[in-house]
Amino acid sequence: MLTDRGSRYAVSGATVTSRAEIDAVLARLKHDKAYAKASHNTWAALLPTGGLKADDGESGxxxxxLRMLERSELKDHVVIVTRWYGGKKLGGDRFRRVQDAVRAYLSDQGFAE
Structure with a gap:
């Protein structure tokens, strides 16, 4: 878990091959009350049909x-970055924390960005 000025970030992911599977992964994640109450559950996936993404209120x-998944060539996988807002706006640093979370996930999965 990453923290920055009170905001907390977590990253998770799963192998998927369709939008329906992405929706199922998100539903399982949000079944956990902590994730359901999170400020943002942003995600992206590279599928055979192309890249999909959702900001969930965390614009951009x-x-x-998605760009990080493309660079690492991690296909058929959804990566979700969850943020619990800590009360202070992070400006552009919020993207750095998203990148940090995805890098940690890619490293744990054995992929290089």
């Missing part, structure tokens, strides 16, 4: 995740 964060 889905694209950050």
């Amino acid at each position: 964060a889905g694209m950050v995740i």
Whole structure:
């Protein structure tokens, strides 16, 4: 878990091959009350049909995740970055924290960005 000025970030992911599978992963994640109450659950995935992303109110964060997945060539996988807002705006640093979370996930999965 990453923290910055009170905001907390977590990253998770799963193998997926369709939008329906992405929705199922998100539903399982949000079944946990902590994640359901999170400020943002941004995500991206590279599927055979192309890249998909969602900002969940964290404007631009889905694209950050998607670009990192493209660079690492991690396909058929959804990566979700969750943020619990800590009360202070982070400005551009919020993208750095999203990148830090995705980098940690990619490293744990054995992929290089």
